[in-house]
Amino acid sequence: DIQMTQSPSSLSASVGDRVTITCRASQNISTYLNWYQQKPGKAPKLLIFAASNLQSGVPSRFSGSGSGTDFTLTIDSVQREDFADYYCQQSYGAPYSFGQGAKLEI
Amino acid sequence: QVQLVESGGGVVQPGRSLRLSCAASGFTFSTYGMHWVRQAPGKALEWVALIWYDGSNQYYADSVKGRFSISRDNSKNTLYLQMNSLRAEDTAVYYCARDLGYKYGHPFDYWGQGTLVTVSS
Numbered sequence: 001d002i003q004m005t006q007s008p009s010s011l012s013a014s015v016g017d018r019v020t021i022t023c024r025a026s027q028n029i030s031t032y033l034n035w036y037q038q039k040p041g042k043a044p045k046l047l048i049f050a051a052s053n054l055q056s057g058v059p060s061r062f063s064g065s066g067s068g069t070d071f072t073l074t075i076d077s078v079q080r081e082d083f084a085d086y087y088c089q090q091s092y093g094a095p096y097s098f099g100q101g102a103k104l105e106i
Numbered sequence: 107q108v109q110l111v112e113s114g115g116g117v118v119q120p121g122r123s124l125r126l127s128c129a130a131s132g133f134t135f136s137t138y139g140m141h142w143v144r145q146a147p148g149k150a151l152e153w154v155a156l157i158w159y160d161g162s163n164q165y166y167a168d169s170v171k172g173r174f175s176i177s178r179d180n181s182k183n184t185l186y187l188q189m190n191s192l193r194a195e196d197t198a199v200y201y202c203a204r205d206l207g208y209k210y211g212h213p214f215d216y217w218g219q220g221t222l223v224t225v226s227s
Binding site: 031 | 143156206214215217218220
């Protein structure tokens with residue numbers, strides 16, 4: 001099974017900061033990597049699919065990069081509504097594992 | 107618009123069974139693979155199961171294999187998760203999610219609001 005490891009597990013930022021979250025896969029997953037945002041008590045929301053493709057309706061300050069085993073989610077100029085949990089997920093094959101999450105706090 | 111609405115959660119004793127449902131609307135249900143994902147209180151997301159668009163193949167996480175069964179009724183636009191031999195560690199919010207498909211790398215683009223399952227005596 002493919003293991004996904006995110007870092008850091010939590011991070012603090014101020015409005016306007018640039019934030020980067022990384023995700024590492026235990027084996028080569030090409031670009032089968034997705035990023036989700038989750039706010040308390042809500043369902044996850046797809047932000048980025050196939051490593052670098054912005055989901056429709058997601059602000060352009062979100063971007064993703066990487067391939068193989070190492071991936072990055074970047075938020076340029078963090079806004080107040082971006083403070084949430086972020087998860088990476090591999091969709092290379094079942095079981096479709098998620099990372100342990102990264103909490104972005106003010 | 108796309109909607110996924112889960113139901114069937116509740117409090118159940120260890121060893122008992124429960125069936126979750128996910129009613130889909132706003133899209134052609136029979137052309138999409140569907141997943142169940144769960145989240146224990148304060149924990150990360152955990153993928154549970156996948157069923158192909160036509161129901162021909164199912165895949166499970168090791169933690170539920172042999173106890174849970176995913177199925178679908180395309181005539182009713184409904185996804186199911188039959189959960190047997192429930193354990194305390196199955197306590198979680200259960201989400202159904204739509205698989206956007208191979209062309210896009212299988213991301214989960216729509217999610218339901220979730221239904222809480224609590225396994226406790």
